[in-house]
Amino acid sequence: MSKGRLYIVSGPSGAGKDTVLSEVFQYCPEISFSISSVTRPMRPGEIQGEKYNFISKEKFEQMITLNQLLEHNVFVGNYYGTPKEPVEKCLNEGKDMIIEIDVNGAAQIKKNMPQAISIFIMPPSFSALRDRLTNRGTDSSDIIERRITVAYDEIARATEYDYIVVNDDLGSAVQDFVSIIKSERLKTSRCTDIISEILNK
């Protein structure tokens, strides 16, 4: 059995990563989603183990020491990281997995697992990005401008990714993403079983 594939997904805040991914999972329910471990407090509405595992700082530091993380970083005093074990288990079982992560985390994972496939979700333009962040109504204009500055740096690093999906029209972006998953599964390296099966039937 061939191993599963790991998809690393990044994109600036407001590019629509969550929306695109939730549709992709509708098309590909067999794909798992990697749950990050974080030490920040749970926010209202968040569920333990849904998108994040909320753990103590002590537990996180122990995982760092035991080299149990695929990547990790610190953000405003809290740790964020991807535990190795569930990812390796999933891929070894031949199942695909998606990790949503920032550009620095993506670079760390790609370094540790060069066979991972990286996809950058791109907003169609900075004005569209600004509109989306404004229409969310959750951030002050100061924070929006800071997010735009960060987005600029992130987009400049999009060249490090294997694929670019522009999220202008949601339906097209989802279809593009699904095409990448489909075509990766058609690569000969993943189809050697099919070739030997037909030859030996």
Next chain:
Amino acid sequence: MSKGRLYIVSGPSGAGKDTVLSEVFQYCPEISFSISSVTRPMRPGEIQGEKYNFISKEKFEQMITLNQLLEHNVFVGNYYGTPKEPVEKCLNEGKDMIIEIDVNGAAQIKKNMPQAISIFIMPPSFSALRDRLTNRGTDSSDIIERRITVAYDEIARATEYDYIVVNDDLGSAVQDFVSIIKSERLKTSRCTDIISEILNK
């Protein structure tokens, strides 16, 4: 402007290459089809310049001498080959092109143009292949057995290709093929214009 991509398509007789490709061109009418040059006589129903350019042996040998062919071979005393100039012109204009060719021709092209994307159209099984060749009603059982033997050797070389598309259900095979084309267009190497455009807008 980024260059067009060249798709090399092979598969045994009876795998359904022509049927798959004619549907793919419905989905992607912007893709060109490479016309082979051949020295064999035109068959009833064939049109000059549709799938083949029928040229003289002298003209073909001149093209060989002038290194004007991407690949060529001899089959039952006739030459078959792919002229370089139309392929290069098409790709330089940023347009994609599909070449349907046997495994030997595919290997020659891939050697000359390693960036070409190769796709092998696979029958679901040898029994399905035999059924299809029989149902065509055009070949004697001797010829069918010979085609099966050739198919075995061709399928054994499918590992040389970038992608495998199994043509069991036609619709799925066409969608698989179109996914490959879509995802190749999303590769970052082809999207550098998009990245610099958004950064400089």
